Amino acid sequence: DSGVTQTPKHLITATGQRVTLRCSPRSGDLSVYWYQQSLDQGLQFLIQYYNGEERAKGNILERFSAQQFPDLHSELNLSSLELGDSALYFCASSVVADGAFERQYGYTFGSGTRLTVV
Amino acid sequence: AQKITQTQPGMFVQEKEAVTLDCTYDTSDPSYGLFWYKQPSSGEMIFLIYQGSYDQQNATEGRYSLNFQKARKSANLVISASQLGDSAMYFCAMRETPSGNTPLVFGKGTRLSVIA
Numbered sequence: 001d002s003g004v005t006q007t008p009k010h011l012i013t014a015t016g017q018r019v020t021l022r023c024s025p026r027s028g029d030l031s032v033y034w035y036q037q038s039l040d041q042g043l044q045f046l047i048q049y050y051n052g053e054e055r056a057k058g059n060i061l062e063r064f065s066a067q068q069f070p071d072l073h074s075e076l077n078l079s080s081l082e083l084g085d086s087a088l089y090f091c092a093s094s095v096v097a098d099g100a101f102e103r104q105y106g107y108t109f110g111s112g113t114r115l116t117v118v
Numbered sequence: 119a120q121k122i123t124q125t126q127p128g129m130f131v132q133e134k135e136a137v138t139l140d141c142t143y144d145t146s147d148p149s150y151g152l153f154w155y156k157q158p159s160s161g162e163m164i165f166l167i168y169q170g171s172y173d174q175q176n177a178t179e180g181r182y183s184l185n186f187q188k189a190r191k192s193a194n195l196v197i198s199a200s201q202l203g204d205s206a207m208y209f210c211a212m213r214e215t216p217s218g219n220t221p222l223v224f225g226k227g228t229r230l231s232v233i234a
Contacts, residue, residue, distance in 0.1 A: 002162075031219050042209060042226040043163075056221055088161060094219060103177075106153050106165030107213075107222055114161070 003027065006091050006110035014118055018079040021113045023091030025072055031055070032074040033107070034066055035090040043090065049074055081117045088112045121145065122210050122225035130231050131200045138185070139195040139228045141210030150214045152193040153222060154184070157207040166208075169193055197230075205232045 003026035045058035049068035131137035211222040
């Protein structure tokens, strides 16, 4: 167990639908990052939240949105789903300005949510 | 321009041999961190090793070591004594700025296959 919890692990839904992916960061980590990994591709950064506020935005579609709640868990909302949205979605968390911690743990990733749009 | 380049889509190595996975990066930030992750077929992202831009020595972690050549902007991962369980995708990643509070940027990865 990495300490980052993602639910659900698998999700199958139809085109046009909306889904919500959930992430609980490692205890004490204020930053949450969302990544998308399409088949045989690298990880594409979508969005980052830090202590409840949006901190950085990457290649996130307008149909996608996210938020981070006061208890620091985060949700990624995907709407008007298309076949091309099928992917593995990762959540990661990190500490701030702690080289020693990075050296030991890196950025901690959850086990991912595998989304299949049919 | 790509910030992280992994030029080897796939690599094969004989069991018990050493293998080097290449990674070059591009940044103008003097303070950055470099990471390697392993992704087995089960899909999880496993942190392997970290190198800070100001580290004087190359990072090592068990059978993993990082050949860090700052002037060349390369951070190659060396796996010694390869095992069958090392077969996986390997990703190089970088975060810029001095804090662990910015997104990691990933390369496209290298698929390593270890042959018995």
